Amino acid sequence: MDIGVPYRDLGAIDVSGLTALVEELDDAAWNRNTFRQEALAAKNHEASRAIVYWHEWDIQANSLGFPYMEQLVARWARAKGLPIASYMPVEAIVTDMGRVYAFPDWLGVRDVMMPVIEQVVDRLGCGRAVVTRLALVSLSPKVKITPHVDGQPMATKAHRIHIALTDSPKVVYRIGSRDFTMKRGHAYDFNNRRKHSVENRGDNDRINLFLDVYPNPAFSMHADVMSA
Template sequence: MRLSRPFFQLPLLFDVARLQAEVAALPPQAWVAHPDQVPGNSAARLISAGGAETDAVHGRMAPTPWLEAMPYLKQVLAGFGVVWSRSRLMRLAPGAGVPEHADINYHWHTRVRLHIPVLTWPEVRFHCDGEAVHMGAGEAWVFDNWRRHHVENNADGERIHLVADTTGTAAFWRFVQAAKPPRDQWRKVGWEPSADHPLLTEVNPRSPIMPAAEVQWLLDDLRAELVVAVDGPEARARIGRFGQLLESFALDWRQLCALHGVDGVAAPEFQHLAMAIREAARPLSEGLVMRTNGVSALLVLEKRVLQHLVAEDAAGQREGLS
């Protein structure tokens, strides 16, 4: 989800001591390596598909046993009144970092990531699109993860953040974007043993075939961000042809949906069309990037669109196209 600026700090303050106590009580087996095996990065899963030890983003999300053992942290999440997707505690070892990247996958097209630092140090810096902040313990932040960002832990101690994914309600976004009062007027959210806020979790099934309207929406968004890395007549002509290719693909996909529906019975025909656009896009996409983050247009097409067009069907076809 693209935001109007790199960082938003919410006028909320949480009970740091209680957060730290609940996290410290987790057993060592709660912590697992980063899915991409990034050195010094580990996580404890709090909300996951089926409440299981998985990093999947599809399915019925549910609290894990680790979250159930942390009543205040669960109350913190429930108190926002939003629907949560995959959520974790994310830990950075001393001297470790998160390499610069932009989150371009399909999951992030409509979701944002909330950060609540649990254990941190002044030497920890979060960088996004040329700006850098220190997120203090017990604070709440969201940031534009479509932009390029990275994290540095230059402290001697580990850094642990509560990191939770959501699309957010209208009320949530009004709260995020509203003018902030002075810090001494921020709401302090302490432990309330009698609080009865339900924890809302996402149900995110996979459609066998992505509907035509969603394909059009994703491609229109891609085209709106499309620019040339180095300007020139040939590059401008290529960007025009690339845009026409995307529009032609959307029209042909719509026709296949009209002919076969989206139940996956004709998955091979959809797969064939998706593979054809991938091959046609390769030569046209050279030097074409996203305006906001400089990521290759071809990579965004593959990661945000093509890999999610056709899910695994009843015949056991391979999920995605790569």
């Protein structure tokens, strides 16, 4: 969403439970599911690792023409020889901008994530909101995400929020011509409608929670998901 400025620091929020969860993640957890990198993310995000909990799906915007996320999951899993049912969405919400899907990992972190989501929505001052993307994203040392503008339809409607979960003073973000770093535990409303990039100049992984918050949708309702 174009918020009129490069970014807004929404202040410190309580991420103690989330930080504890992240500290328990090992390489196997980060590498178990490569669906985002291989099927969802734009090419310039392939350098990052992610654990995806929620993601929207736009019938018109996807290049494959699939009406449902479940079809993409099945195609990806089948091509990799993976058990389709283990990766299929477990929940879905229908909005005026399309469906939003929860993935299996969500079930194990819901109790930790919900207090964080509620704090962010409160800081944004939304009357109602739907989280359309939610993921933990790790950026390795000496890696750069090249400049880009997020082009998916929801990018014009949703706040892109980054929450820094690691001390990363050598991770430099650029939006337009402005460079900045993030403070651990702070939530940032990130203008992803301006050209932006990030570079990890440090020696440790940078881990952020990012969530897209669609404020006051015209409608939203829970829907059934397809089985494998």
